[in-house]
Amino acid sequence: MFGSTKPLHDRRRRLTTPALLVVVCGSVLVLGACTPRTTTAVPGSPDASGPAASSVPSTPAGPTRATVAPLDPSDSVPFATQVVDSFSVDRSPVAAVFDAAGGNVLISHRFDNTVTAIDPVEGAKAAAVSVGESPREIALAPDGGRAYVANSGSDTVSFVDLTDSTATVVGEVAVGERPVSVAVSPDGSTVYAVNSRSETVSAIDVESQTVVWTSPVGARPSGIAVDQVTGLALVVNQVDGTVSIIDPEAQLATSAIGVRANPSKIAIDSDSRRASVTNAGDASVTVVDLDTMALGETIPVEGGASDVVVAPQAGVIYVIALNSVIVIDTTSDEVLGKIGVGTGLTAITLDPESGDVFVTGSIASGDG
Numbered sequence: 001m002f003g004s005t006k007p008l009h010d011r012r013r014r015l016t017t018p019a020l021l022v023v024v025c026g027s028v029l030v031l032g033a034c035t036p037r038t039t040t041a042v043p044g045s046p047d048a049s050g051p052a053a054s055s056v057p058s059t060p061a062g063p064t065r066a067t068v069a070p071l072d073p074s075d076s077v078p079f080a081t082q083v084v085d086s087f088s089v090d091r092s093p094v095a096a097v098f099d100a101a102g103g104n105v106l107i108s109h110r111f112d113n114t115v116t117a118i119d120p121v122e123g124a125k126a127a128a129v130s131v132g133e134s135p136r137e138i139a140l141a142p143d144g145g146r147a148y149v150a151n152s153g154s155d156t157v158s159f160v161d162l163t164d165s166t167a168t169v170v171g172e173v174a175v176g177e178r179p180v181s182v183a184v185s186p187d188g189s190t191v192y193a194v195n196s197r198s199e200t201v202s203a204i205d206v207e208s209q210t211v212v213w214t215s216p217v218g219a220r221p222s223g224i225a226v227d228q229v230t231g232l233a234l235v236v237n238q239v240d241g242t243v244s245i246i247d248p249e250a251q252l253a254t255s256a257i258g259v260r261a262n263p264s265k266i267a268i269d270s271d272s273r274r275a276s277v278t279n280a281g282d283a284s285v286t287v288v289d290l291d292t293m294a295l296g297e298t299i300p301v302e303g304g305a306s307d308v309v310v311a312p313q314a315g316v317i318y319v320i321a322l323n324s325v326i327v328i329d330t331t332s333d334e335v336l337g338k339i340g341v342g343t344g345l346t347a348i349t350l351d352p353e354s355g356d357v358f359v360t361g362s363i364a365s366g367d368g
Contacts, residue, residue: 068302068326071337079314079327080357082339087123090116093360095137096347101144102162105349105358108135108149115149115160117167120358129167131158137223139182139191141206148191150179157182157193157204171209175202183224185231185248192233192246194221201235201246201253213251217244222263227290228270234288236263236277243277245293257293259286267317269310272330276317278305285319285328297333301326309350309357318357320345325359 073082092111099106104117104126115135117127132151135158139148147167149158157179159171176195179202183192190212191204199219205212218237221244226233233246235253241261244253261281268275274296275288283304287296303322310317316336319326323345324338345361 068321068324068335068338071327071339077336078355079311079316079336080318080325080339081337083341085123087118087120089118089125089360090114090128092362094135094346094362096349096358096360097138097140097147098349098351098356098358099140099144099147099162100351100353101140103351106138106140106147107360108138110134110136113151113153115147115158115167117162120356127165127167129160129169131160131169132156132172136179137181139184141184142186142188148182148184150182150193152178152180152196155179155195157191157202159206159209173204173209173211175204175211176200176214180222181224183226183233185226186228190248192224192226194224194235196220196222199237201233201244203248203251215246215252217246217253218242218256223265225266225268225275227268227275229273230290234266234268234275236266238262238264241279241281243275243288255293257288257295259288259295260284260298264305265307267308267310269312269330271312274330276308276310276319276328276330278308278319280304280306283321285317287333299328299333299335301328301335302338306345307348309348311350311355311357312352313355318348318350320348320359325357 071081090109092109093107094110095108097106106117108115113133114128114130116125119126131149133153136150136152145163147160155177156172156174158169161168161170175193176198178197179193180196181194189206193202201215201217202211203213217235219239221235222238223236231248235244242256242258244256246253259277260279263277264280265278266275273290277286283301285299285305289296301321305319305321307320308317315330317328323343324340326338327336329336347360350357
């Protein structure tokens with residue numbers, strides 16, 4: 001236990017101005033944002049049984065290469081424009097998620113086999129817990145209080161309780177080979193683990209902590225996100241250049257759609273009915289319409305796009321591209337600019353209430 005003695009799930013951030021915090025080269029950098037704008041909700045909710053996606057992947061035309069200008073910190077805009085603060089974390093941070101219930105950033109450390117909870121207000125470690133070998137991505141229960149960690153070295157998913165002053169592993173479930181990503185169903189009853197080497201997705205029943213079904217997906221799957229409206233799970237397949245669509249009722253990937261080269265991560269905005277897929281192979285972001293599962297724009301960015309997070313209140317997505325964070329308007333699909341951060345960026349997450357964004361990174365030595 002480190003720092004505050006308050007329960008992790010009861011701790012709240014005290015920052016009042018939206019900011020972007022970036023963990024890189026031994027520190028977390030905070031990027032400032034201006035006053036958030038008010039966005040209009042997309043009217044109407046789609047039927048969960050909406051139009052089916054084509055089972056044959058399509059191949060969109062390649063994007064034009066882009067040179068992205070730096071953002072002007074003096075502009076009055078509702079999104080982050082610059083680095084404003086930093087603090088240190090443990091070495092080898094590879095993934096991060098913001099725990100809204102506790103106000104902490106949860107970070108997995110691949111070479112330490114740990115997950116740390118970082119209080120961004122104090123810039124200090126609030127707790128640390130040992131998990132499986134080589135932990136990768138983390139997902140949270142919808143109501144908070146529990147985290148799920150994909151352990152790529154031990155082929156397990158750790159269940160971590162966050163409801164007291166320490167983080168505690170309360171279960172570990174064997175899945176497929178090399179799990180690298182996890183997501184949770186809208187009702188919190190099922191955890192999906194993406195098994196990169198097995199090229200499958202394991203569905204874990206949360207109550208019994210057992211795998212209840214497994215679906216094959218594409219070649220070398222690397223990321224997953226769940227549509228909160230339909231419950232469909234979208235899985236990014238790096239080698240295939242596709243996104244598999246898993247219907248949990250069918251317990252199977254029922255179709256796939258083609259994106260661009262070497263897609264790596266996916267983020268979903270269920271309210272605006274769009275998914276954003278980062279394509280590292282040709283430095284772009286592809287938009288997918290969640291109602292029709294049709295491809296939208298493919299947006300060129302500068303550098304190899306890797307991780308992505310949606311900021312609905314600001315009407316943008318933030319994309320890690322090499323040494324920068326790219327900001328893209330989700331209404332116009334316009335690249336608004338970039339924020340220079342530093343080398344070795346690995347993951348990005350967001351506090352949906354405040355709009356604060358957190359980016360992790362690691363220098364060559366593995367320090368965080």
